[in-house]
Amino acid sequence: MPAHSPMRVAVYARVSTVRQAEADLSIPDQLRQAAAWCAQNGHTIVREYVEPGASGTDENRPVFQEMLADAKTKPRPFDFVLVHSFSRFSRDNFIHTTATRTLKKAGITLHSLSQPLTDDSTGDLARDILANFDAYQSRENGKHTSRAMKENARQGFWNGSVPPFGYQTAEAERRGDKVKKKLAILDEEAAIVRPIHAMYLGMEGRQLGTKAILAQLNSEGVRFRGKLFSNSCMHRILTNETYTGTHHFNVREAKTGRMRPRSEWVAMQVPAIIERHLFERVQAMLADSNPRKTPPRVVSGPILLTGLAVCASCGAGMTLRTGKSGRYRYYTCARRALKGTEQCDGCAVPMDQLDSVVIEALAERVFAPDRLTDLLEAHLDRSRTAEQERRQHLGRLKRDLTETKASIDRLLELVEKGRMDMDDPVFAERLDRHKTNRIRLIDEITLAEATQPSGYRPLTSARLDRLSDAMRKGLREGPIELRRAYIRMVVSRIVVSHREVRISGPRAALAKAASDDVHPGISVPSFARAWRPRRDSNPRPQD
Numbered sequence: 127m128p129a130h131s132p133m134r135v136a137v138y139a140r141v142s143t144v145r146q147a148e149a150d151l152s153i154p155d156q157l158r159q160a161a162a163w164c165a166q167n168g169h170t171i172v173r174e175y176v177e178p179g180a181s182g183t184d185e186n187r188p189v190f191q192e193m194l195a196d197a198k199t200k201p202r203p204f205d206f207v208l209v210h211s212f213s214r215f216s217r218d219n220f221i222h223t224t225a226t227r228t229l230k231k232a233g234i235t236l237h238s239l240s241q242p243l244t245d246d247s248t249g250d251l252a253r254d255i256l257a258n259f260d261a262y263q264s265r266e267n268g269k270h271t272s273r274a275m276k277e278n279a280r281q282g283f284w285n286g287s288v289p290p291f292g293y294q295t296a297e298a299e300r301r302g303d304k305v306k307k308k309l310a311i312l313d314e315e316a317a318i319v320r321p322i323h324a325m326y327l328g329m330e331g332r333q334l335g336t337k338a339i340l341a342q343l344n345s346e347g348v349r350f351r352g353k354l355f356s357n358s359c360m361h362r363i364l365t366n367e368t369y370t371g372t373h374h375f376n377v378r379e380a381k382t383g384r385m386r387p388r389s390e391w392v393a394m395q396v397p398a399i400i401e402r403h404l405f406e407r408v409q410a411m412l413a414d415s416n417p418r419k420t421p422p423r424v425v426s427g428p429i430l431l432t433g434l435a436v437c438a439s440c441g442a443g444m445t446l447r448t449g450k451s452g453r454y455r456y457y458t459c460a461r462r463a464l465k466g467t468e469q470c471d472g473c474a475v476p477m478d479q480l481d482s483v484v485i486e487a488l489a490e491r492v493f494a495p496d497r498l499t500d501l502l503e504a505h506l507d508r509s510r511t512a513e514q515e516r517r518q519h520l521g522r523l524k525r526d527l528t529e530t531k532a533s534i535d536r537l538l539e540l541v542e543k544g545r546m547d548m549d550d551p552v553f554a555e556r557l558d559r560h561k562t563n564r565i566r567l568i569d570e571i572t573l574a575e576a577t578q579p580s581g582y583r584p585l586t587s588a589r590l591d592r593l594s595d596a597m598r599k600g601l602r603e604g605p606i607e608l609r610r611a612y613i614r615m616v617v618s619r620i621v622v623s624h625r626e627v628r629i630s631g632p633r634a635a636l637a638k639a640a641s642d643d644v645h646p647g648i649s650v651p652s653f654a655r656a657w658r659p660r661r662d663s664n665p666r667p668q669d
Contacts, residue, residue, distance in 0.1 A: 135160075135205070136173040137156075138189075138215060140187075140214045141177075159210060172203065173204060175193045185221045194228050197228065197234050198228070198231075207229060209238050210240060211240045212236075219254075223254075272376075276376060283306045283308055290366055290373075291318075291363060293396070294312040295308070296309075308396070319400065326364060326408055332605070333608065368396060369400040371396060374393055375393075429477070430609060431613070435457055436619065436621055436622070437460075439623070440462075440469070442470065447474065454476070455476070458475075484613065484620060488617070489598045489601050493598055524571060527564065537557055
């Protein structure tokens with residue numbers, strides 16, 4: 127390490143956390159020690175590179191990259207880089223090696239105040255060993271930090287970062303000098319989150335899409351934490367499961383942003399802003415209106431049966447055709463319209479007639495109270511069975527957790543009675559295994575309880591009558607957006623031929639609507655069982 131001939135020095139100082147900045151590794155202390163050493167040895171500090179709040183495992187630190195870029199300029203701006211310790215320069219062996227190589231090519235060396243080494247092969251070997259040790263220590267620190275943060279989340283405490291819109295952090299308790307915080311509802315933001323979900327579901331008048339909602343909010347002067355609402359803001363609000371009372375920690379990898387497997391997520395309970403069954407309806411609607419699944423023209427176009435009506439002869443979609451300058455409108459087989467009658471002999475049906483046939487068939491044959499009862503009872507029976515199986519699984523998990531806790535208590539009791547030593551490797555291995563199993567079981571129980579279905583209430587005559595009246599009125603009298611939403615709620619396919627129209631669709635949305643008094647516009651899961659499974663003209667459930 128140079129100590130006699132005067133040289134030009136660039137000092138690099140870094141801390142990765144506020145806690146380090148408050149300890150003896152603070153940036154002012156690093157700069158002070160570097161200045162004192164340079165003055166003692168006759169060197170001149172020509173540049174200070176200060177990097178607060180940056181991890182040593184991050185290659186893309188702005189100030190770090192600026193220093194490397196300056197080092198490659200001509201003429202050479204400094205002779206060596208001085209750091210408090212090599213860990214301040216980097217905590218990743220690859221980054222350390224490539225960065226020091228960049229400096230060496232420019233004729234610049236790297237030196238440490240607390241780890242002085244010679245500029246020869248022995249010093250290079252020692253530097254490599256120290257860099258590997260720093261990288262190992264960084265990984266171990268990361269494991270311990272991650273483990274502590276997961277446990278903190280399991281206990282319901284917030285690990286930092288900006289709370290989701292609608293929440294704020296509030297002090298929950300103190301443990302010595304450490305303040306533990308939890309999420310609390312921020313009323314002024316929660317009062318925006320709830321209407322957004324309601325508008326998307328059509329619970330407050332006309333159903334609105336995401337763009338219409340954000341346009342209305344922006345025009346009314348409502349802001350997203352001081353900024354205009356954007357599509358990304360709206361999407362986060364409509365898809366954030368935290369609003370249902372369950373926030374998940376450890377969802378993405380910090381460096382890559384990749385989604386972790388759900389088994390690694392840690393569930394924590396927070397105050398709920400949106401009821402879970404409303405959130406699930408929103409997710410179903412978002413999935414159904416996704417452009418990758420449903421073209422935008424199907425969701426927002428002026429034609430009632432777009433995307434549903436298909437030709438019985440060839441299976442192609444029915445498209446709009448007009449005549450007499452738009453005075454007449456028809457549903458026509460798209461293949462026939464494009465390639466002629468030789469490709470398909472499908473029919474063309476006046477739009478008003480087909481719309482009326484479908485609406486009246488649904489109103490009279492599907493949404494009559496007696497028909498709804500036949501259609502829904504089997505589905506609700508299966509739902510009750512699934513709920514019973516979920517409860518049994520949850521009971522098994524809780525029993526396993528009780529047994530695991532008892533095993534830990536028995537091990538600790540053996541230590542207390544002097545029958546086993548805490549330093550015994552067998553004791554440590556068994557205790558670690560039980561603790562790991564306890565953490566896993568707690569996570570599985572939390573997820574099972576948090577994701578439980580909202581449940582179906584018993585079907586009553588009054589409930590079925592309300593559903594029947596609402597659906598009939600909406601189908602016959604509502605605006606086209608409302609009628610389209612109702613139809614897509616229960617219809618997945620309309621097959622049109624010269625002699626008949628066959629309508630089929632899933633039952634699950636009917637069951638949800640009858641149980642929860644659902645509002646119009648709720649999308650239907652594509653995997654649900656069809657309410658006309660035989661695909662014939664007789665509208666009856668499967669035996």
